[in-house]
Amino acid sequence: MWSLSNIAANIDLWLNEQVGATWAVVLEMVIAGVAVIGLFATLGLVLVIMERKVSAWMQIRLGPNRVGPKGMFQSLADTLKLLVKEGMTPGGADKLLFNVAPFVAMIVAMLLLAPLAFAKDFQLWDLNIGVLYISAVSSISVISILMAGWASNNKYSLLGAMRSGAQIVSYELSAGLAVLAIVVLTGSLRISDIIQAQENGWWLFKGHIPAIIAFIIFIIAVTAETNRAPFDMAEAESELTAGFHTEYSGMKFALFFLAEYANVFIVCAIGATLFLGGWMPFHIGNWTAFNGVMDWIPSSIWFFGKTFALIFLIMWFRWTFPRLRIDQLLNLEWKYLLPISMFNLLLVTLIAIMGWHF
Amino acid sequence: MFLKKYIQDIWGAVKSLATGMKRTGYYFTHHKEIITQQYPDNRDTLVLPERFKGEVVMIHDENNEHACTGCTACELACPNATIKIITKFDVDAETGKKKKAIDTFVYHLELCTMCNLCVEACPTGAIKMAQTFEHSVFDRSQLTKTLNKPGSKIRAGVE
Known part of the structure; x- marks a missing residue:
């Protein structure tokens, strides 16, 4: 049957026959890199048009509707415009940091793709500390924002970067604790183990109410970590013009923009993997016929379906809720989310020890 | 007492946020509510609100x-x-x-x-x-x- 893992295995076999084991590994790395870049480019286009359409419909507007059928090529045209625009560097800026920052943002997003399982047996790097790796690497993204804000030599950029620093550092905590809840239930940090543990039901359903609370806290925390409304203090168009990327233009700005959407995809993919079973189809107990039909749907469709459902949820937040003030934001984290997630982690541990989950 | 207020706060917040999401979700699924006028295209059939002041x-x-x-x-x-x-x-x-x-x-x-x-x-x-x-x-x-x-x-x- 057709599947992504079959294609990957066939390419591996063919390369090994043609060029030998060493060169096969090198070529596979190149192919993986190109595939990741291709995925990001497609994601950028798809998510931008999705965001604009979703926001328009939620605000009783039509949204882009001129370029292509129903405006579907709007983001393509925008990308073309950004490609031909000049990438300016302001006079007083720190040239090196200013030019490196967008690439750091992009590299962090790319590194985070490595441990994600896109389909059954289709994963770039199944390392045994996958979840730890994700939370470690994702915290580097704040550095790119601080670099951009500091190097721009602009007070708005600096303010945006400082806010973003405070925000990401705080929300990392509750995101980590929410992820820990699933690690406690599974007993493993390996992504493939976590997915395998959800074969007979997703953790969101198996873990009772504590898993649902962990899921909600995770969604709130990652929304804050990706700097999206209602936590978009780092950009805050109405206060800081555009925050840390005020001074960026052309392709350098496009990289920040792309990194934002890539990060949204990645955190939603992580959420789908941890709480909704990744590529695992939806199974209900002993309903063999129903489970058979669910198994017939390819695993990659399951993964992308769940991920896009979560992305839609995050977009729904963005276009419904007003932006928080910085003190409200930190109050929410330190007075509400953190105590709740700590208490929740205790509950989850109790459930895991007593074996109360299904 | 403190804990009661704390939980009430959270409950109230979740409830009010859910109300907002229900409203935007309604608009998202009901495209006939869209109020955008595609002005130069529909110049002949343009309908302006009664309160519009020109x-x-x-x-x-x-x-x-x-x-x-x-x-x-x-x-x-x-x-x-x-x-x-x-x-x-x-x-x-x-x-x-x-x-x-x-x-x-x-x-x-x-x-x-x-x-x-x-x-x-x-x-x-x-x-x-x-x-x-x-x-x-x-x-x-x-x-x-x-x-x-x-x-x-x-x-x-x-x-």
Whole structure:
């Protein structure tokens, strides 16, 4: 049957026959890199048009509707415009940091793709500390924002970067604790183990109410970590013009923009993997016929379906809720989310020890 | 007690956020609620809301008669001197009495903010807000308009 893992295995076999084991590994790395870049480019286009359409419909507007059928090529045209625009560097800026920052943002997003399982047996790097790796690497993204804000030599950029620093550092905590809840239930940090543990039901359903609370806290925390409304203090168009990327233009700005959407995809993919079973189809107990039909749907469709459902949820937040003030934001984290997630982690541990989950 | 308030806070927050999401979710799934007018395309069938305020016009009936007594209430109500009323004295042919009447109702569209205060100030309902909005012209002087039509006079009985 057709599947992504079959294609990957066939390419591996063919390369090994043609060029030998060493060169096969090198070529596979190149192919993986190109595939990741291709995925990001497609994601950028798809998510931008999705965001604009979703926001328009939620605000009783039509949204882009001129370029292509129903405006579907709007983001393509925008990308073309950004490609031909000049990438300016302001006079007083720190040239090196200013030019490196967008690439750091992009590299962090790319590194985070490595441990994600896109389909059954289709994963770039199944390392045994996958979840730890994700939370470690994702915290580097704040550095790119601080670099951009500091190097721009602009007070708005600096303010945006400082806010973003405070925000990401705080929300990392509750995101980590929410992820820990699933690690406690599974007993493993390996992504493939976590997915395998959800074969007979997703953790969101198996873990009772504590898993649902962990899921909600995770969604709130990652929304804050990706700097999206209602936590978009780092950009805050109405206060800081555009925050840390005020001074960026052309392709350098496009990289920040792309990194934002890539990060949204990645955190939603992580959420789908941890709480909704990744590529695992939806199974209900002993309903063999129903489970058979669910198994017939390819695993990659399951993964992308769940991920896009979560992305839609995050977009729904963005276009419904007003932006928080910085003190409200930190109050929410330190007075509400953190105590709740700590208490929740205790509950989850109790459930895991007593074996109360299904 | 503290814990009760804490939990009540969270419950209230979740509830109010869910209310907001329900509203936007409703709009997301009900595309017939979309209020965007695709203006140049639907110029012939354009429907404007009743409350839309485009410019001030004077109401004339089929006999070319209006209800403006020249009291200058609108001129006084206008916050940025958009309206200038030039009055004259009509002499009644039978009694020989002089009566104040309007000569020219000058309206500077280029100064108007469409605040509707003049319409509210008018005691006889002589002016109203029209729905026209395509006001672009090549010369600013074309925006200074005379609202009372030539040869028009006040309707009998309006004081």
